[in-house]
Amino acid sequence: MDKVIVCENLSKHFGPFKAVDDISFEVKRGEIFGFLGANGAGKTTALKMLTGLIMPTSGRAEVAGFDVRQNPEAVKRRIGYMSQKFSLYEDLTVRENIRLFGGIYGLKRAVILEKTAALLSALELENAADQRVSALPLGWRQKLSFSVALLHEPQIVFLDEPTSGVDPLTRRRFWELIYATAEQGVTIMVTTHYMDEAEYCGRVSMMVDGRIAALDTPHLLKKQFDAADMDEVFRKIARPDDKQKTLKSGKK
Amino acid sequence: MLSISNISKSYGAIKALDDISFEVASGEIFGLIGPDGAGKTSMFRILATLLLPDQGAAKIAGLDVVRDYKALRHRIGYMPGRFSLYQDLSVAENLEFFAAVFGTSIEANYQLIAPIYDQLKPFKDRRAGALSGGMKQKLALCCALIHKPDLLLLDEPGTGVDPVSRKEFWDMLRDLRDGGLTILVSTPYMDEAALCDRVALLQNGRIMAMDTPEKITAAFSRPIFAARSADMYRLIQDLRAMPGVADCYAFGEFAHAVLDDRSLKSSDLLQYLQECGHTEVQVKNAEANIEDCFIELMKKETTHG
Numbered sequence: 237m238d239k240v241i242v243c244e245n246l247s248k249h250f251g252p253f254k255a256v257d258d259i260s261f262e263v264k265r266g267e268i269f270g271f272l273g274a275n276g277a278g279k280t281t282a283l284k285m286l287t288g289l290i291m292p293t294s295g296r297a298e299v300a301g302f303d304v305r306q307n308p309e310a311v312k313r314r315i316g317y318m319s320q321k322f323s324l325y326e327d328l329t330v331r332e333n334i335r336l337f338g339g340i341y342g343l344k345r346a347v348i349l350e351k352t353a354a355l356l357s358a359l360e361l362e363n364a365a366d367q368r369v370s371a372l373p374l375g376w377r378q379k380l381s382f383s384v385a386l387l388h389e390p391q392i393v394f395l396d397e398p399t400s401g402v403d404p405l406t407r408r409r410f411w412e413l414i415y416a417t418a419e420q421g422v423t424i425m426v427t428t429h430y431m432d433e434a435e436y437c438g439r440v441s442m443m444v445d446g447r448i449a450a451l452d453t454p455h456l457l458k459k460q461f462d463a464a465d466m467d468e469v470f471r472k473i474a475r476p477d478d479k480q481k482t483l484k485s486g487k488k
Numbered sequence: 489m490l491s492i493s494n495i496s497k498s499y500g501a502i503k504a505l506d507d508i509s510f511e512v513a514s515g516e517i518f519g520l521i522g523p524d525g526a527g528k529t530s531m532f533r534i535l536a537t538l539l540l541p542d543q544g545a546a547k548i549a550g551l552d553v554v555r556d557y558k559a560l561r562h563r564i565g566y567m568p569g570r571f572s573l574y575q576d577l578s579v580a581e582n583l584e585f586f587a588a589v590f591g592t593s594i595e596a597n598y599q600l601i602a603p604i605y606d607q608l609k610p611f612k613d614r615r616a617g618a619l620s621g622g623m624k625q626k627l628a629l630c631c632a633l634i635h636k637p638d639l640l641l642l643d644e645p646g647t648g649v650d651p652v653s654r655k656e657f658w659d660m661l662r663d664l665r666d667g668g669l670t671i672l673v674s675t676p677y678m679d680e681a682a683l684c685d686r687v688a689l690l691q692n693g694r695i696m697a698m699d700t701p702e703k704i705t706a707a708f709s710r711p712i713f714a715a716r717s718a719d720m721y722r723l724i725q726d727l728r729a730m731p732g733v734a735d736c737y738a739f740g741e742f743a744h745a746v747l748d749d750r751s752l753k754s755s756d757l758l759q760y761l762q763e764c765g766h767t768e769v770q771v772k773n774a775e776a777n778i779e780d781c782f783i784e785l786m787k788k789e790t791t792h793g
Contacts (some may be wrong), residue, residue, distance in 0.1 A: 274650040275621035363594060365632060374525055401676045403523035403691065404779040405786055407735045415721040428679070431651055432740040436720070452742065465740055474652045 238265035245295035255281040257446035264354040273443030316385035316393035323381035325372040341388035375406035395426040495544035504530040506693040520674040522690030532643040536566040565637035570642040575617030590635035622653030632657040642673040681778040696785040708776035712741035717766035
């Protein structure tokens, strides 16, 4: 099986603080992998190492066939990244954003033109091509931002809370887009605070205090933690001490 | 406690709030539920006397948000969506500052914040900017409460906060409510609607529905079946293509199929899915949740306007 992420004993320390503490896992081609954890559990630090933005303190990680320490630039060329907070330039038009990011990824002019036409037609955005991104409804902006992250045909795309603050319909349509992309063999690494979305992942890892406390399919995690849904799994893993208290104050 | 009548606010061509009216009773948790861009923050800024409405009026504890803004500011506790404490002051310094600004002291109202502040005490000398998301949220709540307001205005306190910290925060809100405080809170997390006494579902500056969460979900008009199989992506596509199924979306490990044809039974869906080649198929009756309702109302709004 094709492994696109191999992470072995990866750690990142900031002084005495172990932000990421000896994590190991593998992600296969075309997998939708949920990367969950409480605030401050170390998700962001781990993702920064996997995307070649910061160097690990120890351990190794190979992403899209390249070592993040030795070849961070090669890694960056083979991955896409999208977050809710920063993705597109709002005062550039749709077309300008595609051209800008195409250029940044080093695509040739002819390729960018070709990709622009294909993308506008796939998203049915032909009529809005010369509108500023700020004028687009949130759902369109989000789809465009995802497509732009895929412009250079990366092997892996990292989605950092891609659906935060989005209405329930748009959120679901976005996940259908994720599914369709994964079916084409692109690997998806996604973080979310919506626990129903954790159910849509092939496998889910849960970070607690810099370590991976659990990793499995949503189905097996629910079994392992004797939980009705992923929300309960999350609560049981993130706050094992006051299990009773949080359970009592749960739904209804 | 709070009475809003026919409030509108536009920014250029964009109508952020379009003729909004609602009332909140004393001791109630009222939720404004809606996605980004629905108008939640504009509503809060008007109530916090930071933004003038184009039309309409709002009164809090009998005071008008425009005319009586000075007196009103002592009666409300406002927690904006973006973390707005002083990042380079410590936890204790932030709290002292907000107490001083309102002409009170931490000691005078300590009782009110004690259950929350006790959790922050171990970090009281830490800079606010260095706190985790959940801790920042708790400190911001303490600072909004320190002058003992009658009405708490919380604009998306849970955004970007993990589910466990959010649950803890809601427990605190319910304790404050039980102590007699009135709370207006907004959230884009629809499952949190169930934790409010009453909610308004907000989209594009308009209220689509307003009631107790139970009554909103009970008003859902069509039957829903929950279905799952080994291949959820294909299951959703297949169910959408099934005659009699109006709509189908993922809801956690199941997909909800909303029916136009009331005569369809779960066995019909089961048979259809098996014929489509699905394995590990399971179909059962389901109750609408707030997201089902939101989606249905959104679609109605689009067809009407």
